[in-house]
Amino acid sequence: MANFDYDLFVIGAGSGGVRAGRIAAGYGARVAIAEEYRVGGTCVIRGCVPKKLLVYASRFTSEFEDASGFGWTLGEASFDWTTLRTAKDREIDRLEKAYVANLERSGAEIIRARAVVTGPNSVRLSDGRTVTAAHILVATGAWPFLPAGVPGIERAVTSNEIFDLPALPERAVIVGGGYIAVEFAGILNGLGVETTLIYRGEQILRGFDREMVDKLAAALTHRGIRILTRSDIVSIGDGDVGPVATLNTGESLPPSLVMYATGRLPNTRDLGLEAAGVELDAVGAVKVDAWSRSSVPSIYAVGDVTNRVNLTPVAIREGHAFADTVFGGREVLVDHGLIPTAVFTTPELGTVGMTEERACATHEAVDVYKAEFRPMRNTLAGRDERMMMKLIVDAISDRVLGVHVMGEGAGEMAQLLGIPMMMNATKADFDRTMAVHPTAAEELVTLRTPSVKHRR
Known part of the structure; x- marks a missing residue:
């Protein structure tokens, strides 16, 4: 490894990449992590953490309603989106600084640049440098998917933009039936937004226990969320006060914020992986074995970019197992079979x-x-x-x-x-x-x- 600039070069400072880099550095490896945006990745910056903060905020509506039954008399309550958004941003800034501090404390070097793989052991940075590493770890996550062929889809937002809306809309239409779509339907509904959830399948949350999902869908409907299954948007027009979605049923919804949460695709575009010999699957995910090794022995991948199980704790576990195996001298396999x-x-x-x-x-x-x-x-x-x-x-x-x-x-x-x-x-x-x-x-x-x- 002495012939290389680094023992490990990580592309992407999200949950999996940060854990892998920190643990590898703890074993004495020379580690660099390239990040072109913010340290923390999807989960910290525009995913699990800010979403959970918004979930907490959305539940106060019920808390206020329930309080009277326990003897409380409350004054008129009001909600200010700007205050919540500012507080959320402050917490994200704090967490990003904590991630940076932990990485630097471990001895890993953070490079604020985009990295492109140029070979089995080389990476080109957007600042013009080319560096070499004995091992390269791809941990670039995934990116929201927008379906092609929907006229006006450029008027829609995704989970990337929803956290930073300048103002909360009166109405919202959310397209999708997975975690992100269903959770944001609950968030917006709880914050007082008239919310419609549209899913083209038979029932939301495909893959979950059907009876439980049926009960959940009924509870969400009772709370005021309109759920339209076997439905989809065929076009998004420009209304007087916002986008107007037209459905395959012929119904046109009132002007609303339109959010797509129709899945995420592995973030491998223009990373140079295929030119370096790394095999990708049909959706662009890095093909890896049980040890997270790609078709190129020196290049590994963890987290959503592999499209195995796209959950933050899984990415963290995969990154840790990689570092233990490659730099810690002990073989650690990740069990994807039973995940709460x-x-x-x-x-x-x-x-x-x-x-x-x-x-x-x-x-x-x-x-x-x-x-x-x-x-x-x-x-x-x-x-x-x-x-x-x-x-x-x-x-x-x-x-x-x-x-x-x-x-x-x-x-x-x-x-x-x-x-x-x-x-x-x-x-x-x-x-x-x-x-x-x-x-x-x-x-x-x-x-x-x-x-x-x-x-x-």
């Missing part, structure tokens, strides 16, 4: 493991345990919204195959449930665990009789 996840709608959806549909397709006998109830908090608040939990169990081995929760704190529960799931916990393990009372989570350890039994 949450959709930060209101109410939340938290999940880990198999859906009921998947379990029934892969196991001979499946028992499903369910609990649906009105949480204690909602009783005095006068809110009808219900909570739901499901345990999916292999009836032969008694192993818990999946757990799904809809309601307050579902994301927090999913994280903790991931631990026993990784340890192959059985239904008997859940049964012999003491409940914490009174909590909603106690339902997970007090379910005794299957609601449904599936047998082949």
